[in-house]
Amino acid sequence: MRRLGLKDTRIIKEVSQLIERELSLQCERYHYTEFTIAAREEKIRRFFTYYHDLVLVEERDDELIGVIWAHFDKGNRTVNIEFLWVAPLHRKCGYGARLKREVEKWGKDQQAVALTSTVNVQNDSMLALNRKLGYETEQVIMRKKL
16 A cells, blocks of 8 residues: 655646546446546646645555545545546455545544545445445435435
């Protein structure tokens, strides 16, 4: 596992593509483009620069196995997990839990009082992992199509 920095342009681009692809898979009304990928890359770079966000990656032989992006909100002293992804062939092997535990350690170093994570209601594996790690459901957002 390693921490990304501004110089990791290839991985930042790959992570940006992953985030945009996953958003489009989870939300049928969202469609990513080259522009949204570029905007996501810029957002990550800016968050590195101005907020010192944490992005950790798990790699094997230059293959991205897992990634987590966390942002510390100083105002409410909360770490928000912006994105967590583990490659399908490597799921249920402990990578997600390991990445989340590293974010927890980082959050404690930042003197955070809480950690939040948004999870798709249909993502049973992530819901179960979060419960196992001590997360509690705080709110449920519901949507009705018109």
